[in-house]
């Protein structure tokens with residue numbers, strides 16, 4: 001199975017399946033002398049772990065990160081950092097009823113046809129359990145970026161047709177506090193309440209619902225991103241689209257920009273002596289020509305309603321015969337509350353990779 005690594009200079013390789021012994025990540029290229037705050041890595045994993053609230057899957061995993069290498073006396077040594085997270089609460093028998101069946105809109109059919117073998121227990125490698133390894137690596141990337149004054153904030157801005165109003169992004173600490181004060185991780189408390197109620201209703205109906213995550217990255221200097229294929233937004237797009245269940249990515253004005261006129265959409269420069277050049281608006285989402293322009297980087301990621309619903313559905317089995325399938329066990333009615341931290345992690349990995357390219361003077 002190819003494609004288990006991501007990034008060029010700040011590079012991760014993840015391994016492990018949902019119902020194997022453990023999942024983990026090897027991080028290559030993390031610079032030396034970064035303070036590796038283990039409590040921070042754990043707090044990031046805690047935001048993704050299952051069983052957090054009534055609106056997430058009830059699988060119970062403590063998701064304890066074990067750092068196996070690359071850290072000495074609390075600092076990165078510049079050698080590969082390996083982090084392993086054991087699997088605990090597998091209940092693999094919960095999946096025996098779908099052993100020979102293909103879940104509609106999941107990865108069972110494509111994996112079976114491509115590889116001729118698949119770990120049906122929770123989807124094996126196609127399970128979003130793999131993303132815990134990315135969150136651990138993303139935490140290391142965030143610690144590296146912190147040293148350079150770069151911060152990332154994401155929150156749930158939409159669930160189904162519910163949409164949070166645009167936020168004032170000036171106080172990131174306060175936004176994180178509000179986001180973490182509600183189980184849906186929306187930084188607008190009134191919308192959060194509506195979202196929670198809606199997701200709970202969907203869950204009681206045995207169904208699932210999609211949602212959107214908005215992200216802002218502050219403190220990125222001018223010049224990150226390569227001008228042709230490895231544009232900063234292209235790499236962010238790949239990172240986001242590599243997350244399970246993601247169906248859409250847009251940066252800056254995104255699809256709404258295509259409905260505007262150039263005279264409305266152009267970001268006008270303001271030059272003030274002694275200050276970095278700014279633009280009045282930021283429809284470019286902080287990236288022009290594939291290169292960061294010093295403004296906040298903004299993007300949105302859209303997640304589908306995930307496949308496993310607690311209802312009977314028509315499907316086919318491995319012999320191609322028609323059959324029915326019904327979700328059993330523990331599943332997420334809406335994945336965005338847990339995906340917020342995955343989005344932040346993948347964004348951190350992209351920015352860390354591009355920051356290293358920028359520092360190595362690949363301009």
Ligand SMILES: Cc1cc2nc3c(=O)[nH]c(=O)nc-3n(C[C@H](O)[C@H](O)[C@H](O)COP(=O)(O)O)c2cc1C
Nearest residue numbers: 106107126127128244245306307308331332335338
């Ligand atoms: C945090 C998170 C949790 C998920 N939980 C579930 C789940 O409980 N049930 C499910 O069917 N899919 C779940 N998914 C989505 C599947 O992993 C994904 O739909 C599947 O691998 C097929 O890939 P695709 O949707 O990207 O095509 C989850 C995704 C994320 C990001």
